[in-house]
Amino acid sequence: MKPRSPLLTPPEAAAYGPLPAPxxxxxxxxxALLGLLTGHRRxxxxxxxxxxxxxxxxxxxxxxxAQAWCAAGHEVLAVxxxxxxxxxxxxxxHRLTDREPDALVIAAAPLGWAQLxxxxxxxxxxxxxxxxxxxxxxxxxxxxxxxxGVLDGLRGVSPDGGAWRIEHGWTETLPPTxxxxxx
Numbered sequence: 001m002k003p004r005s006p007l008l009t010p011p012e013a014a015a016y017g018p019l020p021a022p023x024x025x026x027x028x029x030x031x032a033l034l035g036l037l038t039g040h041r042r043x044x045x046x047x048x049x050x051x052x053x054x055x056x057x058x059x060x061x062x063x064x065x066a067q068a069w070c071a072a073g074h075e076v077l078a079v080x081x082x083x084x085x086x087x088x089x090x091x092x093x094h095r096l097t098d099r100e101p102d103a104l105v106i107a108a109a110p111l112g113w114a115q116l117x118x119x120x121x122x123x124x125x126x127x128x129x130x131x132x133x134x135x136x137x138x139x140x141x142x143x144x145x146x147x148x149g150v151l152d153g154l155r156g157v158s159p160d161g162g163a164w165r166i167e168h169g170w171t172e173t174l175p176p177t178x179x180x181x182x183x
Contacts, residue, residue, distance in 0.1 A: 006089075006118040006119050006121070006122040006123070007088070007089070007115065007118070007119075008114070008115060008118070008145060012145070013111060013115075013145070015145075016141035016144065016145065019109065019110040019111055019139060019141055019142075020110070020136075020139065021055060021057070021109060022053070022055055022057040022058045022061070022107065022108065022109055022134070022135075022136035023057055023135065023136070023159065024056075024057045024060065024061070025057070025060070025061035025064060025107070025134055025135070025159070026159045026160075026161075028159065028160055028161035028176065029061075029134060029135060029157050029158065029159050029160075029161065030061075030064055030065060030068060031161060032157040032158075032161040032162070032163065032176065033065060033105070033132060033134065033156070033157045034065075034068055034069070034072065036132055036155060036156075036157060036163065037069075037103060037105070037132055038072065038074075043102075045074070045102040045103050046074050046075060046102055047074070047075045047076075047077050047099075047101045047102045047103075048069060048074070048075075048076055048077065048101050048102060048103050048104065048105050049076070049077050049078045049079070049080065049095070049096045049097070049099065049101040049104050049105075050062045050065060050066055050076060050078075050079045050080070050104075050105045050106075050107075051079070051080045051081070051082070051092060051095075051096050051104060051105070051106045051107075051108065051116070052079070052080075052081050052106070052107045052108055053081065053082060053083070053084060053107075053108040053109045053112045053113065054081050054082070054083055054084070055084075055109055057107075057136075058107040058108050058109065058134075058136070059081070059107075061107035061134050062079065062081075062105075062107045065105055065107070066079065069105075077099040077101050078095050078096065078098075078099055078101075080092040080095035080096050082108075082112055082116060083112065084109055084111055084112040085111075085112070085115075086112075086115065088119070089115055089116050089118070089119035090119060090123060092116060093116060093119045093120045093123055093124050093126070094123075094124065096120070096124075096126070097120065097124040097125060097126050102130070103130050103131065103132060104126070104130065104131040104132070105131075105132050105133070106131060106132070106133040106134070106137055107133070107134040107136065108133075108134075108136060108137065109136060110136060110137070110139040110141055110142035110145070111142075111145065113133075113136075113137055113142055113146075114141075114142045114143075114145035114146040115145075117142075117146040117150050117151055118146055118147060118150060121146075121147075121150045127153070128150070128151050128152060128153040128154040128166075129152075129153030129154070129155075131153075131154050131155075132154075132155055132156055132157075133154060133155070133156035133157075134156060134157065135156065135157065135158050135159050135164075137154065137156050138156060138158070138164045138166075138171050138173070140171055143166050143169050143170075143171060144169065148169065149168075149169070151166045151169075152166055152167055152168060152169070153165075153166070153167070154166045158173065158176075160175075160176055161176035161177075162174050162175045162176045
């Protein structure tokens with residue numbers, strides 16, 4: 001028997017109706033994301049790959065993060081982008097994981113991210129707990145579309161500088177910290 005494709009069927013992809021487009025990132029969001037990756041973390045993260053969907057807000061967030069990450073003395077190993085609808089998602093999945101980064105940073109629209117996460121989980125050594133995202137990834141429908149447990153451990157930041165984390169398919173949100181970085 002042929003294994004089931006990780007791609008969402010058209011009815012599955014449409015199950016949550018139109019999903020919100022990513023909003024432009026904020027300065028607080030970018031600062032909090034940098035803090036989340038460089039905070040009291042052991043081992044320290046130095047290399048990342050960055051993924052983004054092709055909408056303007058996601059592309060600009062990815063570019064801003066790459067500039068800030070490199071300005072802080074860290075390294076971006078690769079940047080991968082993808083359309084909202086693709087035939088397999090395998091190429092961007094491998095671009096994000098092949099060089100074995102310390103972490104992945106994602107800025108994306110919910111549907112394309114869910115599709116890519118399904119491919120990452122099925123075809124690469126990807127681990128969601130080593131993945132960090134901008135606010136658009138906290139969309140509850142993305143976790144549901146990605147599938148049971150696929151995004152568990154994924155963390156990210158909100159436009160106000162707060163943080164979020166996905167566990168057991170639920171997105172927990174935290175307010176901004178008073179020290180200026182996300183928890």
